[in-house]
Amino acid sequence: DPERPAHVDGSPPSKIAVVGAGIGGSATAHFLRQHFGPEVQVDVFEKGEVGGRLATVTVNHNDYESGGSIIHSLNLHMQEFLKHLGLKYRRNVAGKTAVFNGEEVILEETDWYLLDLFRLWWRYGISFIRLQMWVEEIMEKFMRIYKYQAHGYAFSSVEELLDSLGGSGFINMTRRPLSDSLLELGVSQRFIDEVIAPVMRVNYGQNVSIPAFIGAVSLAGAQNNLWAVEGGNKLVCSGLLKMANANLLQAQVNTISPVQSGDSIQYQLSYTTATGTGTELYDIVVLAAPLQNSVKSGVQFQGFAPPFDHLPRDYHSTVATIVHGYLNTSFFGFPDPRLFPFTSILTTETPDVFFNSVASVCPVNISAGFRRKQPQEAGVYKVFSPQPLDKSQLKTLFRSYYSVQVTEWQAYPCYGGSQGMPAVELHPNLYYLNGIEWAASAMEMSSVAAKNIALLAYHRWNRQTDMVDQRDLMHRIKTEL
Ligand SMILES: Cc1cc2nc3c(=O)[nH]c(=O)nc-3n(C[C@H](O)[C@H](O)[C@H](O)COP(=O)(O)OP(=O)(O)OC[C@H]3O[C@@H](n4cnc5c(N)ncnc54)[C@H](O)[C@@H]3O)c2cc1C
Numbered sequence: 001d002p003e004r005p006a007h008v009d010g011s012p013p014s015k016i017a018v019v020g021a022g023i024g025g026s027a028t029a030h031f032l033r034q035h036f037g038p039e040v041q042v043d044v045f046e047k048g049e050v051g052g053r054l055a056t057v058t059v060n061h062n063d064y065e066s067g068g069s070i071i072h073s074l075n076l077h078m079q080e081f082l083k084h085l086g087l088k089y090r091r092n093v094a095g096k097t098a099v100f101n102g103e104e105v106i107l108e109e110t111d112w113y114l115l116d117l118f119r120l121w122w123r124y125g126i127s128f129i130r131l132q133m134w135v136e137e138i139m140e141k142f143m144r145i146y147k148y149q150a151h152g153y154a155f156s157s158v159e160e161l162l163d164s165l166g167g168s169g170f171i172n173m174t175r176r177p178l179s180d181s182l183l184e185l186g187v188s189q190r191f192i193d194e195v196i197a198p199v200m201r202v203n204y205g206q207n208v209s210i211p212a213f214i215g216a217v218s219l220a221g222a223q224n225n226l227w228a229v230e231g232g233n234k235l236v237c238s239g240l241l242k243m244a245n246a247n248l249l250q251a252q253v254n255t256i257s258p259v260q261s262g263d264s265i266q267y268q269l270s271y272t273t274a275t276g277t278g279t280e281l282y283d284i285v286v287l288a289a290p291l292q293n294s295v296k297s298g299v300q301f302q303g304f305a306p307p308f309d310h311l312p313r314d315y316h317s318t319v320a321t322i323v324h325g326y327l328n329t330s331f332f333g334f335p336d337p338r339l340f341p342f343t344s345i346l347t348t349e350t351p352d353v354f355f356n357s358v359a360s361v362c363p364v365n366i367s368a369g370f371r372r373k374q375p376q377e378a379g380v381y382k383v384f385s386p387q388p389l390d391k392s393q394l395k396t397l398f399r400s401y402y403s404v405q406v407t408e409w410q411a412y413p414c415y416g417g418s419q420g421m422p423a424v425e426l427h428p429n430l431y432y433l434n435g436i437e438w439a440a441s442a443m444e445m446s447s448v449a450a451k452n453i454a455l456l457a458y459h460r461w462n463r464q465t466d467m468v469d470q471r472d473l474m475h476r477i478k479t480e481l
């Protein structure tokens, strides 16, 4: 690559910038430190709060997750972070889920696993077993990434990364509607409408025409082996920045422009802080914030055009409303709240249903002896909806309430369509992390992308082409010591 500056003398970079201190940017800072060593200066720019889409709100002296909340037991980067940081797991407190179609509860969990299985089989045939096997197989292939990354392999694009894990099957899954894949698998339309669609609504606020790959990730997020971080998931971000010995700059990056200096290229970042503006030069830059207009990162590129004709479609608005009050169980067909057995209600795709889900939520610090509130008591609930709830909608869901806190997120990509993934390499030493969200948006996906970019930046800097985009990695790593 003639454009790429040679660092054949082996000199390490002296300054690296990361834009964004969500889980993607914080994990990038951590992995960059691991790979480039203790000498390099790592500056992390954050215009808002450390954590980004990992955030909490306080209700009645307790904190609750308002953004990214659950982590899968096989999300190994997130697990590693916890171990390194000495943070603790917070397990999901068991509770029962039901599906509501706007008029009545059409599916409910019971206390008996066998009875639930029997009911599912009775209603949907063997759809749920087929589905479980499908998700397991995808998870198993996805987990190859940890081995590849442990061996130091990197990928120059999201497509290359997915291809190495699941071949063209994975790439096709990013382009094909979930419903088509499931019907082909033999999953019944009724199961799709009554189970799959409600899961897609609660997790990604979208319908079953989202691509099959993100659909599979969403289904993994509905399994029962989930956890969160005691004290709040955002603690991982602040912990990683500290462990990486990164300099956190409370500033909005406005422009990034390449500057030729001798044989090499550096990047000038211009930024705004609370007290003024500044510029700074870096050898390597990682952009760990979505670039779509609706997300308002505000970053402009000057002096070059990044290699996307146009960015894929926009981000999807999801509103998280945290209510402290009394659930109106009558609305779900249970006039006596003492007889309401559910902690989460999911909804089907029905025109009049104005919310995606409502669930009783636990605080991020669960003390010993914690118990969920009964529906006849005042409790804390999280409602996901595409639009902010108006007064009458709140009155429909709650008999009365003490407080309402609303967070409007530009939450995840608007999935669908067959656009490709945004590039990872925007310029020789300028990388973009959040393209991976177009395959699937989750904490672990940003962490996988962070490790990949740190490895890629390291190999590119040292011109180690044999560690990038290698084929047949399963076979190769078996033969490596
Ligand atoms: C409501 C909700 C629920 C979710 N639930 C889950 C879940 O249960 N499990 C799961 O795994 N995932 C979940 N997710 C998805 C998950 O939260 C995201 O995929 C993940 O947090 C993305 O992290 P990130 O660091 O890549 O991006 P972000 O968290 O968006 O971080 C980007 C950061 O960059 C900063 N920034 C932007 N522009 C600039 C600039 N110009 N200069 C400086 N800083 C800038 C932003 O302020 C932000 O802090 C959920 C998301 C939402 C919104």
Ligand SMILES: CC(C)=CCC/C(C)=C/CC/C(C)=C/CSC[C@H](N)C(=O)O
Pocket: 067, 068, 069, 070, 071, 072, 075, 139, 142, 202, 203, 204, 217, 218, 220, 221, 222, 359, 382, 440, 441, 442, 444, 445
């Ligand atoms: C990346 C892989 C392989 C698995 C991740 C599975 C996972 C944890 C998916 C979560 C998806 C997601 C965006 C959930 C949002 S809503 C979460 C929860 N129901 C809530 O109430 O906040």
